[in-house]
Amino acid sequence: MLDISKPSHSQEYIDYLNAIPRETLLTILENAFSEIYVLDKNGRIIYINPAAMRLYGVPPEDLINKNSKAAKKDLWDPYSFDITRQSHRAIVTENIYYKTNRSMICINVPVYNDNDEFELMVSISLDNIRAVDLSYRDLRNPIESINLDFSDEIIGKSILFEQCLTDLEKAAKFDCNILILGESGTGKSYLAQMVHERSPRNHKPFVAINCGAIPDGLLESELFGYMPGAFTGANVKGKIGLLKNADGGSIFLDEIGELSPAMQVKILDVLENKRFFPVGSNKPEYVNIRIIAATNQNLMNAIREKKFREDLYWRLNTVKVVLPPLRKRKEDIFYLATAFLNDFNKRYNTNKVFNEKILSCFNNYDWPGNVRQLRNAVERMIILSDGIIINEELFFRYLDQEEDREETDGETYNVEEFKKQTVIKLYAKHKSSRAVARRMGISQSTANLLINKYIKNKE
Ligand SMILES: Nc1ncnc2c1ncn2[C@@H]1O[C@H](COP(=O)(O)OP(=O)(O)OP(=O)(O)O)[C@@H](O)[C@H]1O
Numbered sequence: 001m002l003d004i005s006k007p008s009h010s011q012e013y014i015d016y017l018n019a020i021p022r023e024t025l026l027t028i029l030e031n032a033f034s035e036i037y038v039l040d041k042n043g044r045i046i047y048i049n050p051a052a053m054r055l056y057g058v059p060p061e062d063l064i065n066k067n068s069k070a071a072k073k074d075l076w077d078p079y080s081f082d083i084t085r086q087s088h089r090a091i092v093t094e095n096i097y098y099k100t101n102r103s104m105i106c107i108n109v110p111v112y113n114d115n116d117e118f119e120l121m122v123s124i125s126l127d128n129i130r131a132v133d134l135s136y137r138d139l140r141n142p143i144e145s146i147n148l149d150f151s152d153e154i155i156g157k158s159i160l161f162e163q164c165l166t167d168l169e170k171a172a173k174f175d176c177n178i179l180i181l182g183e184s185g186t187g188k189s190y191l192a193q194m195v196h197e198r199s200p201r202n203h204k205p206f207v208a209i210n211c212g213a214i215p216d217g218l219l220e221s222e223l224f225g226y227m228p229g230a231f232t233g234a235n236v237k238g239k240i241g242l243l244k245n246a247d248g249g250s251i252f253l254d255e256i257g258e259l260s261p262a263m264q265v266k267i268l269d270v271l272e273n274k275r276f277f278p279v280g281s282n283k284p285e286y287v288n289i290r291i292i293a294a295t296n297q298n299l300m301n302a303i304r305e306k307k308f309r310e311d312l313y314w315r316l317n318t319v320k321v322v323l324p325p326l327r328k329r330k331e332d333i334f335y336l337a338t339a340f341l342n343d344f345n346k347r348y349n350t351n352k353v354f355n356e357k358i359l360s361c362f363n364n365y366d367w368p369g370n371v372r373q374l375r376n377a378v379e380r381m382i383i384l385s386d387g388i389i390i391n392e393e394l395f396f397r398y399l400d401q402e403e404d405r406e407e408t409d410g411e412t413y414n415v416e417e418f419k420k421q422t423v424i425k426l427y428a429k430h431k432s433s434r435a436v437a438r439r440m441g442i443s444q445s446t447a448n449l450l451i452n453k454y455i456k457n458k459e
Pocket residue numbers: 153154155156182183184185186187188189190191254295296371372375
């Protein structure tokens with residue numbers, strides 16, 4: 001327990017303190033490395049120093065005068081004001097800052113007036129010094145700090161995604177086939193692996209194969225194996241296929257919609273009779289295997305067009321889960337982006353944070369490449385950013401680069417539309433090209449060009 005008995009200074013020292021110029025005191029506060037955070041008796045934030053920007057990317061201007069409970073929402077946890085106010089002692093909390101997934105030690109001190117009434121809470125937050133200054137490695141006895149690792153967690157809190165997760169977690173416990181549908185990059189392979197890991201088969205192999213990436217003949221010998229001399233160029237000893245290798249475990253058939261009609265019949269045989277024929281053999285082999293299949297194609301259309309067997313479809317989809325695209329679960333963008341930030345910070349030994357504006361830019365974008373694209377954007381911005389803060393300017397650059405890609409590979413990224421909507425929204429709100437420039441992190445002349453292009457020329 002920390003003793004916080006009131007400071008009882010000599011009169012001489014009090015006079016000295018009173019003579020310190022206000023500017024000097026402010027300079028001290030504003031330059032303190034640790035975050036200093038002061039709440040009044042109602043929990044209103046009355047002072048916060050710029051370290052807040054380093055810790056969780058929010059400028060003091062955006063926090064000041066706000067009720068701390070509302071301001072902290074989605075930024076950090078736990079909430080220490082209520083308990084500190086009643087405690088008559090310093091309360092030490094270990095807070096998690098979601099944007100960086102880092103834990104911080106916060107020391108919250110209640111301050112009482114002469115009538116013993118609660119007046120202020122003065123807090124300091126100490127971040128993970130190891131992440132900031134790696135020179136500690138030169139010391140003999142480095143201080144062990146707390147560093148939580150969330151990397152094994154499946155990220156996503158939106159209702160749509162949680163529903164998928166709950167269904168998959170339930171299905172994982174049963175030995176049923178599962179069909180996972182969803183656009184490219186929504187996490188189908190990732191969740192297929194989760195199903196296996198949470199199933200009773202988790203001590204046996206998980207084998208994944210992309211049915212669309214391998215020519216038909218090769219796919220058959222990869223999956224079922226082949227007998228010695230089965231075809232020209234075959235290994236003289238024959239080969240054991242992936243199905244046999246995965247015996248007892250799970251096999252993930254990605255891009256199942258790409259299977260040829262002949263392979264569809266063979267997979268149906270595996271599903272119905274738990275058997276297959278290695279290439280060049282008439283003798284069936286039996287396996288105990290669970291099949292998880294995925295595709296980004298519309299299988300019902302494929303059935304209508306007679307490209308996919310209906311009996312196979314119904315066999316595969318004992319449990320069917322359709323993963324929503326990222327644009328339909330925008331609540332998850334924040335958590336995914338910060339988790340990727342944290343992962344790449346670890347991988348590249350950096351300590352970067354997002355500013356507030358970039359997070360709202362993430363939310364306004366459609367993410368045609370879904371979670372995979374978000375991950376890629378975060379990694380690229382960590383690598384290309386100069387300072388500790390990753391700002392919206394970098395994100396606009398990322399979008400510009402992807403726009404170039406659109407011209408070369410024909411993929412559709414609606415970057416122009418996104419930029420246009422952002423300019424229109426900001427200009428409607430601030431009515432000034434300077435504000436648009438500042439908010440978008442671009443020069444004022446570029447902002448003027450965009451305003452003329454999207455707004456004024458249309459009027
Ligand atoms: N909920 C999630 N939490 C953390 N990472 C995720 C999540 N969903 C997807 N990812 C990551 O996003 C990337 C793309 O996911 P994945 O390969 O599973 O997509 P997919 O739907 O199988 O794509 P495709 O159809 O193109 O094969 C991977 O790096 C994966 O780790």
